[in-house]
Amino acid sequence: QQQVKQSPQSLIVQKGGISIINCAYENTAFDYFPWYQQFPGKGPALLIAIRPDVSEKKEGRFTISFNKSAKQFSLHIMDSQPGDSATYFCAANTGGFKTIFGAGTRLFVKA
Amino acid sequence: ETGVTQSPTHLIKTRGQQVTLRCSSQSGHNTVSWYQQALGQGPQFIFQYYREEENGRGNFPPRFSGLQFPNYSSELNVNALELDDSALYLCASSLENTGELFFGEGSRLTVL
Numbered sequence: 291q292q293q294v295k296q297s298p299q300s301l302i303v304q305k306g307g308i309s310i311i312n313c314a315y316e317n318t319a320f321d322y323f324p325w326y327q328q329f330p331g332k333g334p335a336l337l338i339a340i341r342p343d344v345s346e347k348k349e350g351r352f353t354i355s356f357n358k359s360a361k362q363f364s365l366h367i368m369d370s371q372p373g374d375s376a377t378y379f380c381a382a383n384t385g386g387f388k389t390i391f392g393a394g395t396r397l398f399v400k401a
Numbered sequence: 402e403t404g405v406t407q408s409p410t411h412l413i414k415t416r417g418q419q420v421t422l423r424c425s426s427q428s429g430h431n432t433v434s435w436y437q438q439a440l441g442q443g444p445q446f447i448f449q450y451y452r453e454e455e456n457g458r459g460n461f462p463p464r465f466s467g468l469q470f471p472n473y474s475s476e477l478n479v480n481a482l483e484l485d486d487s488a489l490y491l492c493a494s495s496l497e498n499t500g501e502l503f504f505g506e507g508s509r510l511t512v513l
Contacts, residue, residue: 296443322500333405333491333504334444379443386498388457389434391443 294382296392303399309367311395313380316361320382324389325354325365328377337378338365370399403428405505407492413511414482422477422508424492433475434502435467436491444491450475451497479510487512 295314303309313323322341326334340347340354340363347354353366367374377396383389406425414420426433432451436444446459450469464480473494479486489509493502 324500324502326502326504331506333493333506334502335504336501339501383500386432386495386500387449388446388459389500389502390446391436393443394441 294380294390294392296380296395298395299393300396301398303370303397305370305372305399305401307370307399309365309370309374309397309399311365311378311380311397312362313364313392314360314362315382317382317384318361319384320390321385322383323354323356323363324381325352326379326381326391328379328394334379367397370397372399372401375399405492405494405503407490407505407508409508410506411509411511413513415513416482416484418482418512419478419480420482420510422479422490422492422510424475424477424494424505426473426475426492426494427503430494430496430503431473432495432497433469433473434493434495435475435477436493437461438489438491438507440488447477482512484512486510 324339325337327337328334338352351368356363377394380392381389408423434449435447438444448458453469466478469475489507491507493504
């Protein structure tokens, strides 16, 4: 019940295309759903986050879509760029405690 | 504003040894969490410290222990190292009751 399931494991997108990464959760007590971006040799960095009282949040080229009834959320990267090539993790927590991470998606954007 | 810093960045130990990893939290953050990230996997929650007390623990054995100091910096100690302890250990600081984690660059531990 504590798991966050993420797909796909890896993704190759052409420059300018849309990258879509999906996550599903079971624990309805989760109240914060962040996405983290990690480059090789670096720690994860918060990219964008959403709370379950909204269905969508957009920041620049990054959008989170949230479906509370289906217990799913997804990250959309519009106009994907080679600099977006990284590993992306979805995550969830309750009250700021014990963030649970998905297994990660390795994104490669072809120039 | 100073970010999260961790030391050492890399270290090699042999099985059975003990290791201490250190973390300085971001200025103003009073909560520190430690994560273990095996190669190709997501970070796994080890434990969290708030106001010098452990306030939650993941599925890790007691040989993983920690401390938080009055200045909110923290240590992770691992005793009786096993080969499977080889991983990137990440420290993250945050404000209490918020989910926004600020990670350091990690300490990569190799156990031979």
